[in-house]
Amino acid sequence: MTGLVYKSTGSFYTVKTEDHSVYECRIKGKFRIKGIKSTNPIAVGDVVDFELDQTTDETIGQIHTIHDRKNYIIRKSVNLSKQTHIIAANIDVVFLLITINNPPTTTSFIDRFLVTAEAYGIETVLVFNKIDTYDETMKEEQLYLQYIYSEIGYQCLQVSAQEGIGIAALKEQMLGKVSMFSGHSGVGKSTLVNALEPHLNLKTKTISEQSMQGQHTTTFAEMYDLSFDAKIIDTPGIKGFGIVDMEKEEVSDYFPEFFKLKSECKFNNCLHKEEPHCAVKKALEENKIAWSRYNSYLKILEGDDEHYRQDIYND
Ligand code: GDP
Ligand code: ZN
Incomplete structure (x- = not known):
């Protein structure tokens, strides 16, 4: 069977x-x-x-x-450094929840998340939540981010989990698929899942409320069938995937707008930093690439990975 x-x-x-x-x-x-x-x-x-x-x-x-498997996500064991734990496999789409405020989601966090998802081969949809609370400045910022990310091929949705805005469009994206929800603690993952399917009590909340700090806690994911044709994988206490181990030269392959230009750089191993005749730097200077994306790229190259892992896993 x-x-x-x-x-x-x-x-x-x-x-x-x-x-x-x-x-x-x-x-x-x-x-x-x-x-x-x-x-x-x-x-x-x-x-x-x-x-x-x-x-x-x-x-x-x-x-x-x-x-x-078509893809899988892993978590590095904190204590047994060489061991990994497979969190889930065969994920069709990850919805990354973003809030402009309360809590703020930085472009650096978004970009690291996207790089990892690209490396894992998982489609990401950006979901801007709590739009009911946005003032004019926040609306502008949200639209700017939506512009940046939709330009480079990521689908963006605006929702209010609390007010039930945008839920139908989200459901449509989930039809026939296995979905996961990620994002900082407090962005509204539990509220959103509750808006999609009332009475489905996910672990996201309960576990992240307890402090997992310093403990070697193995967290187990669980899949749920929703009442419409969709499945959710619930992963307690995980708001990102961490950065997959990758070579420096590989990082820009996971920035789709950089990858597109790669063949136009003079050197085929161009890191898009100080090299002459770099198509990425040229596009950046012509404002065809967002500075926030380039800055995120540099940060990943510099590799403050450890800090990032801490940030993610001690949710
Ligand atoms: P999680 O940690 O990502 O699961 O976040 P929660 O679902 O627990 O939400 C955190 C807080 O944000 C709660 O107080 C929610 O009521 C609130 N919240 C979630 N979604 C929305 C929204 O769309 N609008 C507003 N105003 N508040 C929201
Ligand atoms: Zn280059």
Whole structure:
């Protein structure tokens, strides 16, 4: 049988088949996935093949095969530095919640998030929340950000989770897909999910309220079916993905507007800093690339990664 992993506790996996039957599965024997050194071989969102455990009841199974993933996100273990934990797999779209104020979301945070999502191969939609609270200045800032990001290919939505504005458009984006919601604590993730599906109590809030600081807490994601044709993966206490390990030369590949110009730079390993005849620098000077994007790029190159990880994981 084939099914989708909805929940994992580390030893048991809740698997749902297409006819909506639910099975509790264990992994058969030793199970390693090539190329990934992780504490968990199977994650929420994985498609697996399993067989029923004949000796017990009809809802217990053993997973023997995992299907290829289209993408997955990992979290580096804080203590065991070489180990990673796969948070979720096969994510169709991530909605990054942004608020101009309360809390402010910086372009630096947005850009780091987007770079990582690009590196993971995950589509991101920017969701500006709390638009009911924006004054004229905040509206201007929001429109400016929307302009920057839609110009380079990211879809932007304006919503108010509290007032129910823009929810229909968001639902439309979620149809037939597996979605995740990210963003700083306090941007309105729980409120938004509640607006989409009342009575669905996600962990996002409860866990981030507790301090996970300094603890080696393994957080498990969980997938939910919504009442319209959509699935959500809930990842407690995670507001970003961290920065994937990447080479300096690779970073600009994940800035779509830089990547487009790359072939026009004189040097094919151009870092777009001090090199002569750099198409990215030229576009920047002609205001075809946003300075905020370029500054974020430089910050990532300088690599204050550690600080960033702390920021994300001690939500
Ligand atoms: P989370 O930490 O991302 O899950 O954020 P919450 O959903 O808990 O929201 C944080 C606070 O912002 C709560 O007090 C919400 O009532 C408030 N909030 C969320 N969305 C909106 C919105 O669209 N408009 C307004 N005015 N407040 C909102
Ligand atoms: Zn260049």
